[in-house]
Amino acid sequence: MGKIVWLASYPKSGNTWVRAFLHNYITRPEAAHSINRLTDFSVAECAAPFFRQPGETLTIEQVQALRPGVHEQLTKLHPDLVFVKTHNANLAVHGIPLCTPEHTAGAVYIVRDPRDVALSFAAFAQRSVDEIIEVMANPGAANASDDLQVFELLSSWSAHVRSWVGAPRRLLTRYEDLVAEPERYFARIIRFIGTGEVDQQRLALAIEFSSFKSLSAQETAEGYKAGGKGEKFFRQGKAGQWRERLTPAQVQRITAAHGEVMQKLGYL
Template sequence: MGGIIWLASYPKSGNTWVRTFLHNLLTNAERPADLNELSKFTIGDGNKGWYETVSRKPFDSLSPEEVAALIPKVQEAYARSRPDSVFVKTHNFLGKILDVPLITPGFTAGAVYIVRNPLDVVISLSDHYGLPLDDGIGMLNDPDAYSAETDRKVQDYLGSWSDHVKSWETMEKSMCHTMRYEDMLFKPEKTFGGLAKFLGLNPPKQRLRRAIKFSSFGALQKQEKEKGFNERSDKTEKFFRVGKAGQWKTALNPEQIDRITTAHSHMMEKYGYMPKARKTDKL
C-alpha cells in the first residue's frame, strides 16, 4: 500500500491544471492526455461511490455522523487502491469535521498545495457556482464556507480563503509543496520543474516541456470545446474560462476589491497578492 499525495487547493485555483500536467508528465504520451480520463489517474476526494463501497450501504442512508466516521476508512481505501502513492484531489481545508480529520495523517505521504490570488479566484468561483460576484465574495470571506453536496460527491469544507491557505501551511514543510497559480502561468518550466523535483522525479527537459505544453490552458480549452469536460459545473458554460492573472482589475469595483483585501490582507501580503495601491494606503 502506498500513501496519499494530496493535490489541494481552494476551488478554482489551478488544481485541474496541476492534475493534467502530472498525467501528461507521468504517461509521457505523444499526444495530450484525455481530459475526461483524469479520474482514472487522480482520485477525487469525496466521491460518494467510495463511501458506498466502504460502508456497503447506499449513501443516502448514512447520517452526517456516519459519513464523517467513514472518512479515514475511505482514505485508507484510496491508499490501498495503488501499490505506490496515489494522487487525490481535494478542496477541503486541513482540519476536522465532527471531530474527524478531513485529511487522515496516517494515510498521507505528502501534499501539493496550489494558491491563487483571491481577487481572481472570486471571479472564477462565482462563475463556477452560478453566483453574483458579491455573493462569491461573501463565500470567499466566510469562515464556515462549504461547497454543497451534489448527486456524485459529498460537500467540501472550505472555510474562508485565508483560513484554507493557513490550514495547509500547518503541514510539515518537507511534506507539502506550495505552488502559486501565477508562477505556473509566467514561469512554467521552473514551477512545474520544482513540482517534479518535490515528487522525486527528474524528467528530461523535453519531456517536462511537452507535459507543460499538453496541459497548457489553451490545450485544455481546446479539449473541452471539442469533447466537453465531465467535471464542469451545470451552472456554467465552460470549466476552463479564461486562465489569466489580473482579471480582477477590470472585473471588480473598488468596494469589492476592498472587501477582499480587508478580509485577507495578511495572507495576500505573504503571497504577493496585495494591490500596490492598498500597500501605499497602509504607509
C-alpha cells in the first residue's frame, strides 16, 4: 500500500475547505492556518513544477507518462501519509491511471449537489451557468495545461462520482453533511485517516479556524493566491442555493444528466 491520501472532488465541491480543516487539526496552530500556506502540509497533484521545467510545454501523452513517477516523488514529501488534492476522475488516460494505485493509501472523496456545484463553478470560472451545466455533462471535460498546472481529466460529474465511489479504501463525504453537522462528519475524516482518537477540543478549534467565515475573512485581508479571476473563492459555504438561483430549465438539465447518481447520494 502507498502513502498518498487523495483529497478528491469535482471542482467547487469543498476540497479546499477540507484541506484547511486538516491543516488546522493536524498542525494545531494557535491561530487559523493561512489559506495561502495550504501547501505546507498538502499539495495539488496537478501543479506544473512537479511535471516540467518553467516554459516547457507538455502534451497529454507526456503528462501521463510522467504521472506515476511524479506520484512516487510525492510519497517522499513527508515521512508518513502525504495528503494530495486532485480534481482528476479516478480513471486512466492513454492506459495510465490518473491516480496511481500502488502509491495510494486511500482517498477522502468530497461530493456536492451538482446543482450547487454548477453555481459555484460558474462564478469561479467566470462562465455562464448554462455553459458549466454543459461542461458537467461532458465525459471528456478537462482542465488544460497552462503555466500553473498540467492536464486534469474531470469527466462528467456523474462519471467522476462513480469513479471514486468504486475506489478501494475511500471515505465518501457529502459537502452538505459537513455544513449541517461539522463535528460529526469532520470527526469521521479524522478517524478515517487514522490519526488516533478524535480530540474534541482540537476538533472544535479546527472547525472554527476553517469555517467559511474565517476563510472568507482571510481572503478579504490577504487574498487567496489559488483563487479564480471572478468572485471571491470562499463565498458563502451554504447548501441549497440552487433553489433560489437556478431556473427550472437549468434544474431539469442537471437532473436529466445526473439524476441516477443524485438519487443514490440522496440529492433527489
